[in-house]
Amino acid sequence: MCAIVEQAALLQRQWETDPRWAGITRDYSALDVIRLRGRDARDYGLARRGVRRLWERLRDQDGAPLLGAVVGDRASLAAGAGPDPVYLADDSSDAAGDAFGVMTEMIDAGAAGVVFGDLLATDRSAGHPAEKALVPTRHHIGTLNAARLAADVLGVPALIIARTGAHAASRLTSAIDPRDHEFLTGGRTADGYHQVEPGWYACVTRQLEYAPYADLLWLETPAPDLDLARAFACIIHSQYPDKLLAYSCPRPATEPGHDSAASVAQFQRELAALGYRFQSATPAAYAAPAVPAYA
16 A cells, blocks of 8 residues: 555656646646556657657647547557658547546557547547537536546657537537537437537537647648637736646648648637647548548
8 A cells, every 4th residue: 555655756756847737727636647557558659759749849849740649440550651750649538437448559559649638539530510419518627637647657758639519509408517618508308418508609618628638639621720819819818827728620622722832830829829739630620430530
């Protein structure tokens, strides 16, 4: 028992003094983590190397504009495919146990970071964006917290990235969280969902709640939008000045001037200066189910 307590005290001091954990909230104790660790701990070398490279690039002023996202079933292949850090996206749900399992599997596959979105997992791949359903804010905080717990138990400082679909989704699975009440319209759908008002205000409001539990906050826009990115960053950094951000949008193909290498490079530099240290060009928002734009 003494050894467990000593290990927990050492881990707690690490959380308190290591700059890596500045601004990160955990709703569990170091003792909880030590008690969950097995005796025969694996090294998870691939994930560790990826995390180290990814973190170094994210802390660099220029960010990591060339990194991309893949879905979870391609994790092992992507993690070993090249020298650049790999960012891995996967479906999540409002169940904390699922998030713990997803994070464990992704680290085992070599993931340096995992995105967790707040759309209902079973609802994510079908229908118009407005018809998708959000889980309550507190449920998604539980998901992020469970993912962090899994990483801590494995001893790998993998990055947790929070994404929200609140700018487009018009349904909510439950009104249990008072933080969601200002967006309720008072209506219910035929299948029992609460109707909510989508929009960028709802998006940033949710991300402010997720910020203490995430290493990066993800903003995805349907087209390149520097003004929106600037506004989002300004609001987030007014409360969390050092919070890293991620930005994703479909790579422009038809707008005059936007498809030149110089224009793209300038756009990336401006995003990095705003704090968007992870940048990824993805398929259009809510793409085909095989490679979902929203996890």
